[in-house]
Amino acid sequence: MPFDAENEGSDEDLLVAYGQGSAHAARVLTLRLTPRVLGYAARLLRDAAEAEDVAQEAMLRLWRIAPEWRAGEAKVTTWLYRVVTNLCTDRLRRRRGAGLDEVPEPVDEAPGAEARLIAADRAEALDTALAALPERQRQAVILRHLEGLSNPEIAGIMEIGTEAVESLTARGKRALSAALAGRRSELGFEDV
Amino acid sequence: MSDTELEALFTAGRARRAEPSAALLARVMGDAMAEAEARGAPAPALVAAPRRRGGLAGLVAVLGGWPAMGGLVTAGMVGVWIGYAAPGGLDAVTAAMLGGGYDVSDMVPSLDAYLTEG
Numbered sequence: 547m548p549f550d551a552e553n554e555g556s557d558e559d560l561l562v563a564y565g566q567g568s569a570h571a572a573r574v575l576t577l578r579l580t581p582r583v584l585g586y587a588a589r590l591l592r593d594a595a596e597a598e599d600v601a602q603e604a605m606l607r608l609w610r611i612a613p614e615w616r617a618g619e620a621k622v623t624t625w626l627y628r629v630v631t632n633l634c635t636d637r638l639r640r641r642r643g644a645g646l647d648e649v650p651e652p653v654d655e656a657p658g659a660e661a662r663l664i665a666a667d668r669a670e671a672l673d674t675a676l677a678a679l680p681e682r683q684r685q686a687v688i689l690r691h692l693e694g695l696s697n698p699e700i701a702g703i704m705e706i707g708t709e710a711v712e713s714l715t716a717r718g719k720r721a722l723s724a725a726l727a728g729r730r731s732e733l734g735f736e737d738v
Numbered sequence: 739m740s741d742t743e744l745e746a747l748f749t750a751g752r753a754r755r756a757e758p759s760a761a762l763l764a765r766v767m768g769d770a771m772a773e774a775e776a777r778g779a780p781a782p783a784l785v786a787a788p789r790r791r792g793g794l795a796g797l798v799a800v801l802g803g804w805p806a807m808g809g810l811v812t813a814g815m816v817g818v819w820i821g822y823a824a825p826g827g828l829d830a831v832t833a834a835m836l837g838g839g840y841d842v843s844d845m846v847p848s849l850d851a852y853l854t855e856g
Contacts, residue, residue: 564770564774567774569770569771569774572767572770572771572774573767575770576763576766576767576770577763580758580762580763580766581755581757581758584756584757584758584762585755585756585757587756588755588756589751594756597756598758598759598762601758601762601766602762602765602766602769605766605769605770606766606769606773609769609770609773609774610773612773613777665750665753666750666754668746668747668750668751669747669750669751669753669754671747672747672748672750672751673751691748691751691752692748692751692752694752719741719744722739722744722747723739723740723741723744724739726739726744726747727739730739730743733743733747735739735743735746
């Protein structure tokens with residue numbers, strides 16, 4: 547029976563347990579948190595190898611802070627998302643500084659049903675449009691609409707107020723709509 | 739583009755998510771063990787925490803604690819992934835490290851499909 551990393555206690559309790567030497571807690575946290583950390587880093591960086599590096603580095607920082615972690619002080623996921631955001635921001639700024647902002651486009655999926663192609667096209671179009679947004683708008687939109695976090699959680703990650711989060715996501719969505727308006731038909735949306 | 743259409747794009751975007759490789763999971767787990775060893779994780783906690791695995795305590799002690807386990811589990815995982823089967827001597831160690839009631843594929847769910855398809 548597959549091991550279920552979601553039914554093993556809270557992230558915070560597990561991190562404290564790991565800090566006290568529990569290998570079991572480390573294993574559960576690895577399985578539970580690495581996918582989230584990697585997924586978010588990949589969305590921000592659009593580069594699989596760099597996202598893996600960031601994911602490993604963020605998890606390493608988590609292991610290092612574990613002995614000082616006090617249950618109830620903060621959410622582990624909020625802390626981790628903040629670390630990933632900062633690590634990715636640093637990398638993106640270095641990339642721009644080196645004139646390497648253009649990263650290879652992801653390889654297209656193998657041809658399949660039309661619906662699958664449209665879904666892939668939509669994901670790709672969204673990814674491209676997101677990449678053109680200002681940094682903070684992009685982070686807020688990804689956290690809200692792709693990572694599925696609440697505004698208060700995003701406020702904690704970005705260290706701003708919830709109203710600022712709402713403003714960033716609203717402006718980001720308006721910019722996305724404008725950028726993608728010309729591709730409606732191509733993306734399978736019919737005129738009404 | 740309407741909000742509904744934009745939401746359809748977000749739905750497509752959420753479905754496309756990077757999944758961690760077996761090698762990345764092994765590296766992250768290896769880091770966890772190396773860090774625990776570096777700060778001198780107390781052996782009694784190691785023994786007490788995983789209630790489901792009776793034989794682990796002695797095994798960890800025999801093998802030299804956290805660093806040995808870290809190296810072995812990493813080697814075992816990479817062995818499984820690259821060679822399709824772990825070296826025989828590592829099977830028991832890897833299984834014990836990953837929990838008495840679990841299999842290697844529990845640590846790396848993607849291995850399930852990989853192994854059954856083969």
